Amino acid sequence: MIDISTIPAQRTSRLLVSVSSYAEAMLVQESAVDILDIKNPEAGALGALSLEEIRLIVKANRACKETSATIGDVPMQVELVLRRVMETLSTGVGIVKIGLYPDSQLEACIDRMREFTGQGAKLVAVMFADYGVNLMLLPKLKAAGFYGVMLDTAQKDGRHLLDHLKMDEIGAFVRHARSLGLYSGLAGSLRAEHLASIAPIGADYIGFRGGVCEDFQRRNRISPSKIRDLNAVLHKRNTLCVE
Numbered sequence: 001m002i003d004i005s006t007i008p009a010q011r012t013s014r015l016l017v018s019v020s021s022y023a024e025a026m027l028v029q030e031s032a033v034d035i036l037d038i039k040n041p042e043a044g045a046l047g048a049l050s051l052e053e054i055r056l057i058v059k060a061n062r063a064c065k066e067t068s069a070t071i072g073d074v075p076m077q078v079e080l081v082l083r084r085v086m087e088t089l090s091t092g093v094g095i096v097k098i099g100l101y102p103d104s105q106l107e108a109c110i111d112r113m114r115e116f117t118g119q120g121a122k123l124v125a126v127m128f129a130d131y132g133v134n135l136m137l138l139p140k141l142k143a144a145g146f147y148g149v150m151l152d153t154a155q156k157d158g159r160h161l162l163d164h165l166k167m168d169e170i171g172a173f174v175r176h177a178r179s180l181g182l183y184s185g186l187a188g189s190l191r192a193e194h195l196a197s198i199a200p201i202g203a204d205y206i207g208f209r210g211g212v213c214e215d216f217q218r219r220n221r222i223s224p225s226k227i228r229d230l231n232a233v234l235h236k237r238n239t240l241c242v243e
Contacts, residue, residue, distance in 0.1 A: 013199055015234060016068070016185065016207035017227060020049070024222050025057045029064065031224060032231045035205060036061055038069040038093065041218045045154045046099045046126060048072035048084075054091040068095035068124065076103035078112055085116055085123070095122045095147065099154075102131055110137070110144050117145025128154040129164035129188060135176050148183030150207065156218060161188030167197060174203050191216065192226070195233045206234070 014034035019025045020041055028036070038054050040047035047070065049057075054069050061067055069091065071084035081098065088096045098113070100106060113123055123146050127133050130153050141149055151173060153161060161170070170186065177184035186198055187207030198206055210218035212226040 013203050013206045013234065015227075015230060016187070016205045017212055017222070018207065018209040019057070019222065020219075022053055022056050022060070025061060027222055027224060028227060029061060031227045033227065034066065035095070035207075036065040036067050037097075037207065038067065039209070040072075041156075041209060044073035045128070045152060045156060046070040046073050046097065048088070051087055051091055054088070054093060058092045058094075062092070066095070067093045068097055069093040070097045070099070070126075073099060076101050076105045076109050078105055078108050081109045082112060082115070085113070085121075089116065089121055095124055097124045097126050097150070099126045099128070100137065101128075101154075107137075107140060110140050110146075113144045113146065117147075122147040124148040124150055124183070124185070126150045126152050128152055129161055130155050130159075133165065133169070133173060135173065138176050138180055138182065142180040142182055146182065148185060148204070149177055150185035150187060150205075152207070153188035156189065156210070158189070160190055160194065161186060162194065162197065164188070167201070170198075171201050174201050189218075192230050192233050195230070199234060 016035040016037050017033045018037040018039050038049055038057055040049045058067050069088055071088050074080055074084055085096055125141050125146055129151055174184045183204045185205040185207055186203045189210055191211035210216050212222055214220040214223050
């Protein structure tokens with residue numbers, strides 16, 4: 001058995017920013033964002049935009065950004081999740097994010113994702129810190145062919161990821177994902193000031209929505225200046241890591 005406490009954190013993290021419209025995607029197209037994530041903040045933590053708008057954003061950014069999109073805040077009903085994943089993949093988006101909600105059908109939903117991962121689809125499971133994090137699910141995600149796993153918060157009530165989990169718990173999550181060969185991501189109402197604590201953990205990606213919006217409200221318009229601030233902090237951290 002691998003002792004995950006001995007696995008070093010990845011030295012650098014990349015930036016994921018969630019956009020809620022084609023206009024926002026164009027606004028950040030030239031910014032140093034590694035993954036352009038597509039979601040609808042008006043419809044929940046993982047609210048989905050229309051398939052047509054996802055297609056437009058993906059088409060406009062295919063040459064310059066990696067893209068991801070959520071299937072929406074949907075219950076763990078196997079046929080429903082299968083349909084939403086299939087529809088979202090049909091847009092041409094690079095990565096599809098699936099929220100894992102407590103439910104008796106949760107593991108069945110994970111297992112059925114083999115139908116897509118077996119054909120090369122990149123799926124990322126989103127686990128919610130405010131619902132509790134079950135690390136025992138990570139090997140099941142690996143077995144089902146998932147590309148990665150993220151931590152987020154389901155309730156957007158002003159609390160952030162670090163209000164729900166201790167740093168050593170977040171670190172254990174990232175190390176366990178890495179031990180299995182899964183990409184890892186951290187999100188959950190994070191802001192630039194959290195990077196000093198979050199970045200050293202070494203997740204592959206750190207995700208932001210409210211932290212890059214005007215007045216830090218996730219339903220407001222994205223502020224390019226806040227993205228520049230994030231990049232400045234993250235770049236400084238990454239430079240220190242490789243020196």
